[in-house]
Amino acid sequence: GAVVSQHPSRVICKSGTSVKIECRSLDFQATTMFWYRQFPKKSLMLMATSNEGSKATYEQGVEKDKFLINHASLTLSTLTVTSAHPEDSSFYICSAVGTSGVYEQYFGPGTRLTVT
Amino acid sequence: SQQGEEDPQALSIQEGENATMNCSYKTSINNLQWYRQNSGRGLVHLILIRSNEREKHSGRLRVTLDTSKKSSSLLITASRAADTASYFCATRRLSGTASKLTFGTGTRLQVTL
Numbered sequence: 001g002a003v004v005s006q007h008p009s010r011v012i013c014k015s016g017t018s019v020k021i022e023c024r025s026l027d028f029q030a031t032t033m034f035w036y037r038q039f040p041k042k043s044l045m046l047m048a049t050s051n052e053g054s055k056a057t058y059e060q061g062v063e064k065d066k067f068l069i070n071h072a073s074l075t076l077s078t079l080t081v082t083s084a085h086p087e088d089s090s091f092y093i094c095s096a097v098g099t100s101g102v103y104e105q106y107f108g109p110g111t112r113l114t115v116t
Numbered sequence: 117s118q119q120g121e122e123d124p125q126a127l128s129i130q131e132g133e134n135a136t137m138n139c140s141y142k143t144s145i146n147n148l149q150w151y152r153q154n155s156g157r158g159l160v161h162l163i164l165i166r167s168n169e170r171e172k173h174s175g176r177l178r179v180t181l182d183t184s185k186k187s188s189s190l191l192i193t194a195s196r197a198a199d200t201a202s203y204f205c206a207t208r209r210l211s212g213t214a215s216k217l218t219f220g221t222g223t224r225l226q227v228t229l
Contacts, residue, residue, distance in 0.1 A: 110158045
């Protein structure tokens with residue numbers, strides 16, 4: 001099946017710094033990638049939809065200047081958490097859909113961000 | 117905002133028993149999917165059921181969909197300890213994967229020996 005990877009799997013950073021999370025589709029081309037955020041024991045909340053070569057579409061309440069998304073190629077999307085604060089600590093999951101029009105989304109393993 | 121509500125929020129059963137999780141949603145959908153998530157891990161796609169389907173099977177999984185009640189159920193038969201995980205339903209309103217997948221609140225399943 002299709003594989004989506006995320007890097008890093010865990011990251012700890014200090015308040016005020018920026019952190020970049022990468023999401024890669026390893027064996028397929030992804031025209032669309034989604035970024036989700038998940039709090040402990042909660043569901044996934046969609047943050048933004050990223051299309052290759054165009055600006056991301058952010059969900060209501062998500063600060064686009066704080067969560068920068070770049071979908072530079074058909075296999076890579078990045079999420080940069082700028083000026084991180086402890087409340088940004090969360091589990092971030094990306095998801096990718098292929099160009100073949102299949103119904104399934106493929107999810108990455110997630111990145112655990114801890115801001116101290 | 118989240119569209120789906122799942123119940124129960126948590127379910128504890130013994131190995132060999134069946135586990136049933138329910139999902140309700142609010143708007144019309146194109147398809148509904150069930151995912152599994154082990155603690156601290158990503159999601160694994162389990163099964164997809166389209167809006168014109170009523171029931172679907174995959175191994176020990178059985179999914180039903182009632183669009184008139186806007187609800188779905190996931191049945192895991194003969195549960196195993198390895199089935200311990202959180203299970204989420206997710207709905208897609210439109211056809212095509214570029215439309216949003218909206219997740220339910222999830223059911224945490226614990227299967228004990």
